[in-house]
Amino acid sequence: MANWAWPEIMDEASALDASHKAGGWAAFVAGLTVLLAVIAMVTGSVLLGIGPGALVDAALFGIVAWRVWNGSRPWAVAGLALYLFEILWNLSNHHGVGILTLVVVLALVNGVRGTFALHNYRAERAKMMQSQPNSQASAAAAGSASSAPTLYSDKPLN
Secondary structure: OOOOOOOOOOOHHHHHHHHHHHHHHHHHHHHHHHHHHHHHHHHOOOEOOEOOOHHHHHHHHHHHHHHHHOOOHHHHHHHHHHHHHHHHHHHHOOOOOOHHHHHHHHHHHHHHHHHHHHHHHHHHHHHHHHHOOOHHHHHHHHHHHHHOOOOOOOOOOO
């Protein structure tokens, strides 16, 4: 709980956790945007600067949520950029930002950190797997070759 705002990313599991949390927050933003856009459509008014056109924005955040949850670096960066753009848009149109906005920004920044770290950890693991001696593979192949039946005999023909 102490490092919820800036979690320590030290291995693949913690990197995946950060990207999952960012994906969850992006899904929350998408869901809240859909809810406010539908209310705006039903009432015929604009709520908090959100009108019916925000459904496109909600769809984008839905895609961001799905892709960041799965560890996509480009979508993590795109989601953060989109959210920061929306904050600037709201500020320029005289709408304020709240504490929830800051929490979402921190989660999306951590999602970027998590997805980049996740790819680094996976690349290191793949490099380790490739650099390990092939003795295990050759031993396994030799073991399976010696136990396999042969079609010829080593005995000389008489």
